[in-house]
Amino acid sequence: MSTVLEKPLNFSSERRRGERRKHARAAASSATVPREDRQTVGAAVVENPRIRCTDINVHYGSKHAVKNVTLDIGQHEVMAMIGPSGCGKSTFLRCLNRMNDTIDNCRITGDIWLDGLNVNDRAIDVVPLRAKVGMVFQKPNPFPKSIYENIAFGPRIHGLARNKTDLDEIVVNSLQNAGLWQEVKDQLDQLGTSLSGGQQQRLCIARAIAVNPEVILMDEPCSALDPIATAVIENLMSELCAEYSIVIVTHSMQQAARVSHRTAYFHLGDLIEVGTTESVFMNPLHQLTEDYITGRFG
Amino acid sequence: MNKQSNDKHAVAERINAGLARRHAVERLFRCTGLLALLLGLTFLCALFFSIISKGYTAFQQTYIQLEIDFDEQKLDPAGERIYEVLSTADYGGLVKQSLRTAFPAVTSRQEQRLLYDLVSFGAAYHLRDRILADPALIGQISRVWVPASDDVDMLIKGYIKRDVPEAERRLRDVQLAWLDTLETEARLSLQFNTAFFTSGDSREPELAGIWGALMGSILTLAVTLALSFPIGVATAVYLEEFAPRNRWSDLIEVNINNLAAVPSIVFGLLGLAVFINFMSFPRSAPLVGGLVLTLMTLPTIIIASRAALRAVPPSIREAALGVGASKMQTVFFHVLPLALPGMLTGTIIGMAQALGETAPLLMIGMVAFIVDIPSSIFEPATVLPVQIFLWADSPERAFIERTSAAIMVLLGFLIAMNALAVILRKKLERRW
Numbered sequence: 004m005s006t007v008l009e010k011p012l013n014f015s016s017e018r019r020r021g022e023r024r025k026h027a028r029a030a031a032s033s034a035t036v037p038r039e040d041r042q043t044v045g046a047a048v049v050e051n052p053r054i055r056c057t058d059i060n061v062h063y064g065s066k067h068a069v070k071n072v073t074l075d076i077g078q079h080e081v082m083a084m085i086g087p088s089g090c091g092k093s094t095f096l097r098c099l100n101r102m103n104d105t106i107d108n109c110r111i112t113g114d115i116w117l118d119g120l121n122v123n124d125r126a127i128d129v130v131p132l133r134a135k136v137g138m139v140f141q142k143p144n145p146f147p148k149s150i151y152e153n154i155a156f157g158p159r160i161h162g163l164a165r166n167k168t169d170l171d172e173i174v175v176n177s178l179q180n181a182g183l184w185q186e187v188k189d190q191l192d193q194l195g196t197s198l199s200g201g202q203q204q205r206l207c208i209a210r211a212i213a214v215n216p217e218v219i220l221m222d223e224p225c226s227a228l229d230p231i232a233t234a235v236i237e238n239l240m241s242e243l244c245a246e247y248s249i250v251i252v253t254h255s256m257q258q259a260a261r262v263s264h265r266t267a268y269f270h271l272g273d274l275i276e277v278g279t280t281e282s283v284f285m286n287p288l289h290q291l292t293e294d295y296i297t298g299r300f301g
Numbered sequence: 302m303n304k305q306s307n308d309k310h311a312v313a314e315r316i317n318a319g320l321a322r323r324h325a326v327e328r329l330f331r332c333t334g335l336l337a338l339l340l341g342l343t344f345l346c347a348l349f350f351s352i353i354s355k356g357y358t359a360f361q362q363t364y365i366q367l368e369i370d371f372d373e374q375k376l377d378p379a380g381e382r383i384y385e386v387l388s389t390a391d392y393g394g395l396v397k398q399s400l401r402t403a404f405p406a407v408t409s410r411q412e413q414r415l416l417y418d419l420v421s422f423g424a425a426y427h428l429r430d431r432i433l434a435d436p437a438l439i440g441q442i443s444r445v446w447v448p449a450s451d452d453v454d455m456l457i458k459g460y461i462k463r464d465v466p467e468a469e470r471r472l473r474d475v476q477l478a479w480l481d482t483l484e485t486e487a488r489l490s491l492q493f494n495t496a497f498f499t500s501g502d503s504r505e506p507e508l509a510g511i512w513g514a515l516m517g518s519i520l521t522l523a524v525t526l527a528l529s530f531p532i533g534v535a536t537a538v539y540l541e542e543f544a545p546r547n548r549w550s551d552l553i554e555v556n557i558n559n560l561a562a563v564p565s566i567v568f569g570l571l572g573l574a575v576f577i578n579f580m581s582f583p584r585s586a587p588l589v590g591g592l593v594l595t596l597m598t599l600p601t602i603i604i605a606s607r608a609a610l611r612a613v614p615p616s617i618r619e620a621a622l623g624v625g626a627s628k629m630q631t632v633f634f635h636v637l638p639l640a641l642p643g644m645l646t647g648t649i650i651g652m653a654q655a656l657g658e659t660a661p662l663l664m665i666g667m668v669a670f671i672v673d674i675p676s677s678i679f680e681p682a683t684v685l686p687v688q689i690f691l692w693a694d695s696p697e698r699a700f701i702e703r704t705s706a707a708i709m710v711l712l713g714f715l716i717a718m719n720a721l722a723v724i725l726r727k728k729l730e731r732r733w
Contacts, residue, residue, distance in 0.1 A: 105622065107546055134625035144616035146635055156634065157624035207620070214624055 036289045041070075041270075044288045045278035049075045053218060053248040054099060059113035059123075061094050061103070068094045070272040072113075076218070081240055081249045083263030083280065085256060087295065090269040092252045096220050098122075099250065100136035101129045117218070134161055137211030141223040143203035145195030145210070150187055153195040153206055154178065157214040173213055181209035182239050201232025208239065212247070219243065221251040225258065237262045256296055260284055268292045352712070356705025362494035362507060363449040363457045365420055365483060367399040369428060373440045382436050392425040392432075396447065404479060415476055421448040423496075423508040446492065451506040451699035453480060457491060460698055471698075497706065501672045502688065506699030509692070511707050513674045517587055517667070517682030518656060518714075524591020524678055525598060525655050530648050532595070533602030537644070540603075541610040542632050561600035568597045569664030577665060585666040585681035593661045598651035605647020609640040642729040649722035653715050659686040685711045 036044050048055075052075035061069035069091040076082050076099075084092040094103065101122065103109045115122035122132060134157070145153050154174045157163075164170035174191070178184040183205045187198070195206050204224055211219055221240075225233040240249055240262045253259050259266050259280065266283040268276045268291070276283060276292040287293040373380065376390045400416050401407065407416050424447035431445065432438055448454075452471045455461045467474050483489040501513030544550045572593035576582045582589045613636050621631040662668065668687050675682035683691070685707060692704040 100623070102619065102622065105618070130625050130627050132625075133623060138619075138623035140616060140619060140623070142616055144614075144620040146617065146620060147639065156621070156626070160624075160626050160630050160634075210620075210624060 035287065035293055038290045038294075040289075041273040041275065043073065043274045043277060045276045045283070047074050047267075047274070047277040049077045051078065052076055053078050053117070054122075055114075055116040056095075056098075057114045057116075059095065059098060059111065059115065061091065061098060062110040063094075063106070064108045068272055069098070072274040074267060074274060074277060076248055076250055077265070078248060079244055079246075080264040081244045081251060081262050083259035083266045084250065084252045084269060085254075085259050085266060085295070086269035086275075088254075089271075091272040092267075092269045093222050095269070096222055096250060096252050099218070099220055100133050100138055102133075102138065104129065134214045135216055136218045136220060137214065137216035139204070139207050139211055139219065139221045139224045142227055143200055143207055145198070145203050145206050147194060147196050149192045150178075150195050150198070150206060151191040154210050154213045157210060161214055163214065177209040177213040180212055180243070181205045182235065182242075183209055199232070201228050201235060204228060204232070204236060205239065208236070208243075212243070216247060218248045218250065221249060223252055223254060226254065233258070256284075268295060270295070352705045352708050356702055356707075356709050358458050359497060359702040359706035360494050361458075361491045362496065363454040364446040364490055364492050365449045365453070366444055366446050366488040366490075367396065367420070367424070368403065368442060369395055369399050369445050370442045371395070371428075371432065371439050376432065376439055382439075384433070387432055387436065388429060390429070390432075392428040393422065395428060396420055396424045404482075412475065415473055416479065418450055419453055419476060419479060421450045421505060421507045423448055423503075423505060446490075448496070448507045449489070451697055454507055455698050456480070457489070458702075460702075497703070501674050502670060502683070502691070503672060504670075506695075506697045506703060509700070509703060511685065511688060511710055513671060514683050514685045514688035514707070515710070516675050517590075517671075518684040520587035520675060520678050520682060521590040521594060521662075521667075521684055522652060522656060524588055525594040526648070526652060528591065528595040529598045529602055529651065533599050533648070533651075534606050534644055536599075537603050537606030537610060538632060538637065541607050542636065543628065557600050557603055561604060564660070565597050565658055566660040566664065568593050569661030571596065572661060573664045583679050583681070585669050585671070585683075586679050587667075587675060587682050588678040589665050590662050590667050590682075590684065591678065593665060594655040594658060597658065597661060598648075598655050601651040601654065602644070602648050605650070606640065606644040609643025609647065610636060612643060613639045642726040645725045645729070646722045649718055649725070653718045656684075656714060656718070657686055657711065659684075659690055662687055685714075 036042075054076040056072060056074045056076075059069055059072040059074075060067070072091075072095060074095075084096065086092050097103045098111055099115060099117075099122065103111060111123055113123060117132075117135065120127060120132075122136075146156065148156075151174055154177050155164075155170055158170060158173045164173055175184065178187065183202060186202060187193075187206075195203065198206060204227075208219070208224075225236055228236065237258065240251070243249060244264075251259075251263065263280045265277065266280045267274060268283065268287075268289070270291050276287060276289045278288070282288075283292060284296055287296060372395070375394065377386055379386070397413075397417055400420065401413070404416060407413055427447050428445065449457075452461065453476075456463075456472055456477075461471060463470075463477060472480075480489060496508060497510045499512050500508060500510035503509040540550065540553065572589055576589045576592055577584055582592075617635050617639065618631055621635045622628075626634070662684060666681075667683050668691070669681060669683065670691065671681050671683050673680070689704055689707045689711065692700045692707060
């Protein structure tokens with residue numbers, strides 16, 4: 004795990020350092036990639052990836068939302084996607100489990116390879132795909148049913164449990180892995196919607212891992228939560244990445260810096276820079292990345 | 302600095318200046334709303350008052366006690382006690398004889414006829430039913446309460462005034478005298494009108510009841526509910542959750558919304574043409590009525606159900622799809638249960654509409670005078686609103702109160718159905 008994870012970045016000092024570095028670089032005339040250049044810089048491709056995306060383009064009607072993105076998601080890594088609002092990071096995330104299918108007039112081209120299967124092939128069945136690639140949404144969205152039913156729904160529709168005991172075990176394990184078991188073990192028959200916001204989001208994570216996915220997509224999972232609940236979820240992510248690959252979209256650069264191993268920076272539909280979180284934050288290669296993480300825009 | 306504080310002062314001034322007007326407008330708006338509400342309530346109260354004050358008397362009926370001699374010689378001379386003989390015996394004769402013995406002074410045929418007119422001709426059926434229920438009564442003399450004729454009933458209830466000249470009164474002076482005699486002997490009384498709730502229609506107001514129309518309404522609504530709820534909900538689910546959004550679905554949506562506004566008599570004509578003329582279903586039957594009302598309520602149910610489905614937050618659908626549920630599983634396990642309260646409300650409102658509908662039923666022959674109580678959806682029947690229409694059209698004075706009473710029963714059912722809608726919604730409603 005990188006040092007970034009152990010020691011949270013101090014942004015005010017980071018900004019100053021960025022300024023200093025820029026001056027130093029200007030002096031040494033080793034400038035970053037200029038703003039106009041929208042080619043992806045950094046290490047977009049890794050060895051033995053979990054998901055390999057090549058030349059992804061997404062159009063909403065006439066709007067070109069994601070442009071020629073090529074990106075790998077590694078095994079057991081937390082990949083953070085950052086960028087200003089409307090830069091296409093959520094859209095890209097939702098391509099990975101075909102959630103964009105629910106949006107009319109959304110057109111996706113390119114290949115997304117997961118376990119030798121092209122996710123973006125119209126002919127594939129999205130049901131097993133979404134069992135493999137789970138998703139946690141921005142707003143906690145538990146079903147208005149009991150906590151038990153919330154988690155049991157996935158295993159039940161996929162036929163993962165042979166009997167009631169199996170199902171109970173899956174529910175307990177999922178809640179334990181999501182760090183919610185201690186808090187709800189006596190109230191499994193209560194409504195999932197009666198929990199607090201942070202608990203609801205962990206319930207959603209438990210629901211996602213109950214079907215034993217390979218990848219978990221998180222679309223700004225902490226934006227509706229307070230800092231304490233956020234910290235709990237972030238800790239959870241660093242534990243979960245031992246078993247799953249996690250892709251997280253976040254507006255909080257601190258969060259990206261804290262939890263992720265690699266970071267991808269999107270700008271107006273282009274993937275500008277990918278690299279280890281440390282290099283992206285400490286030593287951005289692209290002018291746009293540097294401007295964003297130093298807070299000059301976005 | 303000074304200029305800025307001056308500006309602030311000016312701004313506050315301007316806000317204060319407009320404040321009185323703003324509040325006045327708000328007060329005016331509130332008063333208008335309150336006025337509209339009061340006006341509505343007044344009309345509602347007036348309606349209820351008029352109906353109840355006219356109709357409550359229909360729940361009572363004047364009965365006359367007669368001393369009947371169940372003479373075996375007249376009823377069953379052979380003493381076989383078989384149904385055919387007992388049911389065709391001359392019970393009217395018994396009633397007449399009893400009246401003659403009660404008033405021996407009446408001898409002329411004309412007066413006798415006036416005397417017989419005091420008692421409803423339903424009294425004979427009343428006696429027949431008693432004998433059929435208990436043949437042991439034959440050979441005994443017993444006192445029996447039989448319904449009085451509608452004119453006597455109206456007199457007792459005060460709708461026929463004694464002080465109008467005899468020529469303008471439906472009861473003669475001599476009849477009034479007989480009634481006075483009966484009253485002093487305590488053989489004339491107002492009793493609860495069970496016949497109103499247990500019998501079908503009749504030309505005689507004192508014998509007419511709403512049970513036939515009520516059964517017709519229940520059977521018709523059962524057909525309507527059984528057809529329109531599943532079809533309506535299925536259509537709404539398909540259109541809202543599965544159908545692609547394109548020109549065709551827009552066209553269908555416009556058409557459904559238009560159908561909701563089509564005059565109901567048009568549906569009646571359609572039912573006449575399709576179900577009766579083309580498919581040869583029985584005329585006047587609740588089956589056809591139910592089919593026609595189904596066509597009429599479907600748009601209401603579809604529109605309400607689609608609105609209910611649209612009100613389910615998309616996050617629930619995403620959550621289910623996100624764990625790999627198929628479209629069908631998402632809809633049936635998560636979306637439909639959340640939309641159900643709204644769908645049920647829409648359905649019950651549609652049913653209440655159907656319960657009060659008359660026009661389309663006129664076209665398919667459910668307006669007929671039907672005495673028998675329907676026992677299946679294939680038998681001729683009429684429905685409550687049509688019964689009200691028929692009674693309101695009848696000339697007899699006693700039908701006025703029965704019309705109002707039938708309206709009260711219909712309103713009672715409507716209130717019960719709407720209350721059910723509220724209870725179901727409260728019970729099934731879930732927060733998320």
